[in-house]
Structure formats: C-alpha cells, structure tokens
Amino acid sequence: MSRLHVDHADLVRFAEDKVNLPRDKAQEYRAQARRLREKLEGYLAEHPDFTLKKMMLSGSLAKGTALRSLNDIDVACYISGASAPSDIAALLEYLAERLRKAFPNFSPDQVQPQTYSVTASFRGSGLDVDVVPILYDSDPQWYGNLVSQEDGSFLKTSIPLHLEFAGKRKTAQPTHFAQIVRLAKYWTRIMKRERDGFRFKSFMVEMVLAHLADGGADFSDYPEALQHFFTYIARSDFRERIVFSDYYAPRTVGSFTEPxxxxxxxxxxxxxCRLYTAQQADMIVEAALDAGDALDAALAAPTKQETVYYWQKIFGSSFQV
Ligand SMILES: Nc1ncnc2c1ncn2[C@@H]1O[C@H](COP(=O)(O)OP(=O)(O)OP(=O)(O)O)[C@@H](O)[C@H]1O
Ligand SMILES: [Mg+2]
Structure with missing residues (x-):
C-alpha cells in the first residue's frame, strides 16, 4: 500500500480536527447531564414516591464516540409505576409534567414533548438535553422498555449494559475502537447528505465494528481498519446475522425474518435493524463498495491531489491534508 500522501497519521489529525467532539466540549456536556441527574436525585430524596427514578447519560456522549456535530445530549429517564401511561403521546406529556416538577427552575416552555422524547432546553449556554423515557420495573440491571427513537415502539434493553459492552471493546483496543466508530459514523453522515434515502444508524455501525473487533480485527491502522469495515459490509451483503455472546448464549437467539x-x-x-428494508441494506452495501474502491484508489494514487480526491469520496470535501 502506498502511504506517501495520506497515511494513518493524517487520519488521526483529520479525526481530531474535523470528526471528534473536542474533549472540553464532551466534559462540559457530561457535566450538564450530571447536574440534571443530581437534581433529580435530590428531589427523589425528598419525594421517595416520585415515579422518575433515575436519569442516565446514554448514547455517544456516554460511550466516548460523539462527533463534533453532536446536537443534543441523550439522557434516558427511568419511569416506574402503574400510573405511567403506555400510549406514547400521553407518556411524553406525563414525563414532561414530572420533569417540570423536579426541575422548578425550568420554565414550563423549556420542557417540551417531541415525537418520541422530551427536550429540556437550556437558555444561553449548553446543548438541549433530549430525555428518552424508559418504562422500568426495578430491574437490578436497569432493563426496561426504551421508547424507540425511530418509531416510538418499546424496546426491552439495558443502557448500562450497552455502556459496559462498548467499554469492553474500548478496553481491548484503547483509543482505536472509539476512533474507528467515530470515523465510520462520520462516513455515514456524508453518505446521508449525498445519497437520498440512505440510513445507517450509529448503534448499528458500532455493532458491526464490535463484531469485527471481536473477530480479531486490529484497528490500530486507520486506513486498514476502515477498509476492513467497508469490505465486511460489501462481502456479507449486509445480510449476515451478527450476534454477541456477552449476555446470552448465541444459540438462544430465535429466528428473525428481517433482511x-x-x-x-x-x-x-x-x-x-428490524426497520431496515432490503433496499436500504442495498444502499449501505453499495456505499460501502464505493468507499472500499475509493480507499484502494487513494492508496494507489500517484499524486497527493489524486489521493485527497479519493479520500474526499469517503469523508467529503472537509477532508484535507
Ligand atoms: N434498536 C435499539 N435497540 C436497543 N437499544 C438501542 C437501539 N437503538 C439505540 N439504542 C440505545 O440508544 C443508544 C444511542 O443510539 P444511537 O444510535 O443514537 O447511537 P449514538 O451512539 O448515540 O450515536 P449518535 O452520536 O449518532 O447519536 C445506544 O447506545 C443504545 O443504548
Ligand atoms: Mg445519540
């Protein structure tokens, strides 16, 4: 492979300059989420029957995989009790009303139900906090019914176990696992912008990369790790079932009919991935094939200008060296 014009170190620099959420921003936003969580804890201490039981940072900010383009802080809120409505619109109203109670310093209009979550807007500084409800029945591992941000259905899952799952892969490949997740997510952002109807959810990207890492892929060389990711998607036609053995035996997984x-x-x-159609899977495969070809071409290109041209097919025009 020719690495003359763009090499691993150039991707490291590109990631730091254009892709990653800067560390001080990440700390600031995490502190913002922590203040909300602690405020709820204070309220709960005085009102032990209150049905909002916990707020927990979830998503990329919690996992250290956030992009610079992050535009809200994901927080999960655990709601217990038989009185919580199961109808989504009613549940969001219920959550908003209770958040206003626990955070009296917010004016009512700063806490607004959206389609599948409740937004808490901060005046002046900070990002909005996107509060996603989880119906919860005192499970010790914080399993509960998470409201899907795709279609509002209830998904039984555990946020802290997801964080632990990601944490294991990050420990196995410090720096590199999270960095490849961010670079791959950045690629999906470019594809979403350029290809009509393209979708590829961040959580799926992370799971594909966890699967490759578990299979022994070494992510310490970024051009190679990215090529591995694109090649896997293209070769498998994105139709290979991915299963992990961290929390259950893979043989217990039943049959699914989704592509x-x-x-x-x-x-x-x-x-x-239950909401992804065959056509959407094909678009992902096609984009991965194109990215893999561009990456090969970049590594073989004789001039710097051509090399950058091919990398820009993957990462857009903000890719510069
Ligand atoms: N289909 C799902 N089933 C179970 N949990 C999910 C599902 N989708 C999302 N989650 C949970 O929500 C979290 C956030 O998912 P999302 O796809 O927004 O990724 P993200 O890491 O926050 O990336 P981004 O920076 O793009 O927001 C995941 O880490 C996971 O805990
Ligand atoms: Mg998120």
Whole structure:
C-alpha cells in the first residue's frame, strides 16, 4: 500500500480536527447531564414516591464516540409505576409534567414533548438535553422498555449494559475502537447528505465494528481498519446475522425474518435493524463498495491531489491534508 500522501497519521489529525467532539466540549456536556441527574436525585430524596427514578447519560456522549456535530445530549429517564401511561403521546406529556416538577427552575416552555422524547432546553449556554423515557420495573440491571427513537415502539434493553459492552471493546483496543466508530459514523453522515434515502444508524455501525473487533480485527491502522469495515459490509451483503455472546448464549437467539439482523447484545429478542428494508441494506452495501474502491484508489494514487480526491469520496470535501 502506498502511504506517501495520506497515511494513518493524517487520519488521526483529520479525526481530531474535523470528526471528534473536542474533549472540553464532551466534559462540559457530561457535566450538564450530571447536574440534571443530581437534581433529580435530590428531589427523589425528598419525594421517595416520585415515579422518575433515575436519569442516565446514554448514547455517544456516554460511550466516548460523539462527533463534533453532536446536537443534543441523550439522557434516558427511568419511569416506574402503574400510573405511567403506555400510549406514547400521553407518556411524553406525563414525563414532561414530572420533569417540570423536579426541575422548578425550568420554565414550563423549556420542557417540551417531541415525537418520541422530551427536550429540556437550556437558555444561553449548553446543548438541549433530549430525555428518552424508559418504562422500568426495578430491574437490578436497569432493563426496561426504551421508547424507540425511530418509531416510538418499546424496546426491552439495558443502557448500562450497552455502556459496559462498548467499554469492553474500548478496553481491548484503547483509543482505536472509539476512533474507528467515530470515523465510520462520520462516513455515514456524508453518505446521508449525498445519497437520498440512505440510513445507517450509529448503534448499528458500532455493532458491526464490535463484531469485527471481536473477530480479531486490529484497528490500530486507520486506513486498514476502515477498509476492513467497508469490505465486511460489501462481502456479507449486509445480510449476515451478527450476534454477541456477552449476555446470552448465541444459540438462544430465535429466528428473525428481517433482511438485516444485528441482535441487541443485551436482549436476544431485539433485532436492532428490524426497520431496515432490503433496499436500504442495498444502499449501505453499495456505499460501502464505493468507499472500499475509493480507499484502494487513494492508496494507489500517484499524486497527493489524486489521493485527497479519493479520500474526499469517503469523508467529503472537509477532508484535507
Ligand atoms: N434498536 C435499539 N435497540 C436497543 N437499544 C438501542 C437501539 N437503538 C439505540 N439504542 C440505545 O440508544 C443508544 C444511542 O443510539 P444511537 O444510535 O443514537 O447511537 P449514538 O451512539 O448515540 O450515536 P449518535 O452520536 O449518532 O447519536 C445506544 O447506545 C443504545 O443504548
Ligand atoms: Mg445519540
């Protein structure tokens, strides 16, 4: 492979400059989420029967895989009790009303139900916090029914176990696992912008990469790790079932009929990709084929200009060296 014009070190620099959420921002946003969580804890201490039991940072900010383009802070809120409505619109109203109670310093209009979550807007500084409800029945591992942000259905899952799952892969390949997740997510952002109808959820990207890492892929060389990711998707036609053995025996996974099957590592009955159609899978495969070709071409290109041209097919025009 010719690495003359763009090499691993250039991708490291690109990631730091354009892809990753800067560390100080990540710390600031985590602190913002922590203040909300602690405020709820304070309220609960005085009102032990209150039905909002816990707030927990979830998503990429919790996992250290957030992109610079992060535009809200994902927080899961555990709701217990028989009085919580199961109708989504009613549940979001219920959650909003209770959040207003626990956070009296927010004016009512700063806490607003959205389609599948409740937004808490901060005046002035900080990002909005996107509060996603989880119906919860005192499970010690914090399993509960998470409201899907795709279609509002209830998904049985455990956020802390997801964080632990990601944590294991990060420990196995410090720096590199999270960095390849961020670079691959950045690629999906470019594809979403450029290809009509393209979708590829971050959680799926992370699961594909966890699968490759578990299979022995070494992510310490970024051009190679990215090529591995694109090649896997193209070769498998994105139709290979991905299953993990961290929290259940893979043989206990039942049969699914959906074209794309990545089974939630913490719930054998939850196919994370159940809403993806064959056509959407094909678009992902096609984009991965194109990216793999561009990457090969970049590594073989004789001039710097051509090399950058091919990398821009993957990462867009903000890719510069
Ligand atoms: N289909 C699903 N089944 C179970 N849990 C899910 C599912 N989709 C999302 N989650 C949970 O929500 C979290 C956030 O998922 P999402 O796809 O938004 O990824 P993210 O890491 O937050 O990336 P982004 O930076 O793009 O928001 C996941 O880490 C997981 O805990
Ligand atoms: Mg998120």
């Amino acid at each position: 794309v099957q990545i089974i939630d590592p913490v719930n054998a009955e939850n196919n994370v």
